[in-house]
Amino acid sequence: MTLGVVGGMGAQATALFYEKLIALQNVETEQEYIDVLIYSKSSIPDRTAYITGKSGESPLPALLHAVKTLKTAGASCIAIPCITSHFFLDDLGNRDFGCILNMLEETARHISGTGYKKVGLLATMGTLHGRFFHDALARYNIETLEPTPADQAALMEYIYAIKKGRSVDLARLHGFSGALLSQGAEAVILGCTELSVAAKDSSHDYIDALDILAQAAITKSKK
Amino acid sequence: MTLGVVGGMGAQATALFYEKLIALQNVETEQEYIDVLIYSKSSIPDRTAYITGKSGESPLPALLHAVKTLKTAGASCIAIPCITSHFFLDDLGNRDFGCILNMLEETARHISGTGYKKVGLLATMGTLHGRFFHDALARYNIETLEPTPADQAALMEYIYAIKKGRSVDLARLHGFSGALLSQGAEAVILGCTELSVAAKDSSHDYIDALDILAQAAITKSKK
Numbered sequence: 019m020t021l022g023v024v025g026g027m028g029a030q031a032t033a034l035f036y037e038k039l040i041a042l043q044n045v046e047t048e049q050e051y052i053d054v055l056i057y058s059k060s061s062i063p064d065r066t067a068y069i070t071g072k073s074g075e076s077p078l079p080a081l082l083h084a085v086k087t088l089k090t091a092g093a094s095c096i097a098i099p100c101i102t103s104h105f106f107l108d109d110l111g112n113r114d115f116g117c118i119l120n121m122l123e124e125t126a127r128h129i130s131g132t133g134y135k136k137v138g139l140l141a142t143m144g145t146l147h148g149r150f151f152h153d154a155l156a157r158y159n160i161e162t163l164e165p166t167p168a169d170q171a172a173l174m175e176y177i178y179a180i181k182k183g184r185s186v187d188l189a190r191l192h193g194f195s196g197a198l199l200s201q202g203a204e205a206v207i208l209g210c211t212e213l214s215v216a217a218k219d220s221s222h223d224y225i226d227a228l229d230i231l232a233q234a235a236i237t238k239s240k241k
Numbered sequence: 242m243t244l245g246v247v248g249g250m251g252a253q254a255t256a257l258f259y260e261k262l263i264a265l266q267n268v269e270t271e272q273e274y275i276d277v278l279i280y281s282k283s284s285i286p287d288r289t290a291y292i293t294g295k296s297g298e299s300p301l302p303a304l305l306h307a308v309k310t311l312k313t314a315g316a317s318c319i320a321i322p323c324i325t326s327h328f329f330l331d332d333l334g335n336r337d338f339g340c341i342l343n344m345l346e347e348t349a350r351h352i353s354g355t356g357y358k359k360v361g362l363l364a365t366m367g368t369l370h371g372r373f374f375h376d377a378l379a380r381y382n383i384e385t386l387e388p389t390p391a392d393q394a395a396l397m398e399y400i401y402a403i404k405k406g407r408s409v410d411l412a413r414l415h416g417f418s419g420a421l422l423s424q425g426a427e428a429v430i431l432g433c434t435e436l437s438v439a440a441k442d443s444s445h446d447y448i449d450a451l452d453i454l455a456q457a458a459i460t461k462s463k464k
Contacts, residue, residue: 029263029274033256036281040252040406048404051252051283057314058259060274091280091314181271183263 020053021239022093024084026060027100028181031211031228034218035099038232052239055093057084065102066144066174078106085115095119097235099211099228101151102144117238122154124234125207125227130158134205137225138163138198140191141209143174151209163203169194180212191216195224243276244462245316247307249283250323251404254434254451257441258322261455275462278316280307288325289367289397301329308338318342320458322434322451324374325367340461345377347457348430348450353381357428360448361386361421363414364432366397374432386426392417403435414439418447 021039025032036056043051062080067073081103085096095117098104104122111118129137137155139162145151152162165173173194179186191213195206207225208214214228244262248255259279266274285303290296304326308319318340321327327345334341352360360378362385368374375385388396396417402409414436418429430448431437437451 026271026274026276028271029259033260033263036252036259036279037256040256043406045405047287048249048251048283049286051249051281053249053284054279054281055310056259056277056279056281058274058277058279060271061276063272064270087278087314091310182268183266 019094019239020055020092021235022085022088022096023054023056024059024081024088024096024098024103025056026058027062027065027103028212029058029060030180030183030215031099032056032058034215035097035211035228035232038229039235042232042236052236055088055091057088059084065100065105066142069102069105069144069148077103078109081106081110082113085110085118089115095235095238097231099231101209101211101227102142105144105148105150119231119234119238121227121231122151125225125230126154126158126160128230129155129160129205129207129225132205134160136161136163136202136204138195138201138203138206139209140165140173140194140198140206140213142177143170145209146170163198163201165194165197169197176216177210177212180215186216188216188220191220192222195222242317242462243278243315244458245308245311245314245319246277246279247282247304247311247319247321247326248279249281250285250288250326251435252281252283253403253406253438254322255279255281257438258320258434258451258455261452262459265455265459275459278311278314280311282307288323288328289365292325292328292367292371300326301332304329304333305336308333308341312338318458318461320344320454322454324432324434324450325365328367328371328373342454342457342461344450344454345374348448348453349377349381349383351453352378352383352428352430352448355428357383359384359386359425359427361418361424361426361429362432363388363396363417363421363429363436365400366393368432369393386421386424388417388420392420399439400433400435403438409439411439411443414443415445418445
């Protein structure tokens, strides 16, 4: 079977997701790697701008087009390595596209397995405003802590710098995270895939939603 | 326009190609990145095994399927970040698929621009046996030097280790290259995209065919 990936949100996060997919597979010949169709569609309108009401341009038509294109091209199951896009997941899931992995659900289930009851969430303004990640965690009785408004504003700049390919200071990510840990979070979720890009060489013990999605995608594809 | 990429040959090389595409674009917002459709189709049968007669299973049907799929899905132009696959380029190009970038031609033209007349070629047995890279270089009056049979056998093992995701010693690549330079090569081509993966953090001055393809693909996509 062929895995489909709606990507480009951001491009760096999709590249890292693809690398994680490869690294998770232990093969003896190239031909054993799963086939993957990646639609890196960075032209999809900004999700946060739409969810927070700053832009009237919905990303949904472009997301639908990407999913349809991948399904028509032969993808069996779809992964979307962008948390904020999961705001639109019900709209995508209700159209008989078949299997679309739910990164929120996968992450919440993973955290539930660790026993954590209160986690910090580093994510976009769109994700915080839309509350859909909070809701997914609440279904597993997990409480969510958010950054202060000042930290959140700085975090958004940090995320958008990564999307533009700028290099960012990993210590700042640890700072955003540390503030949540000192507020009582037992662990911190990298709840925006750009943050997985920032943290890829970090030894800190984050809950990396991109890692969890990659593992879920491999498991699904090997079935 | 949307760039199509027939990838997965190997997966690591396609991941690096995608990263190079991203890094070559200087954007102010995510939406400015070109859209890319990547078909990472590692299931395509081994090219070298077919070209050298070790396997009767032609990669051509799977390559044709990948190109057709990408064109149908909306790709305007196709890049194939795998040198050995260019053995089949005439078969792919003769089927009215429209634009398919020619990595051999792009590399030969680039080298011609530098003024080099004699270059070393580090590539698969399939590429050496098929002579198609030699021919592309010869059309620009560039002479090709090959590794010794012992070095070539070791180089094949090196390439296949990269395809399996094993870490390799960069010093060995410099060794293969150094031998060609001492035979009189003015420069050495990384003429297999796995070698671009090995050399990605190297400061040596290789002619990197993957870099050249990425630049050509961006230029084409921005037109």
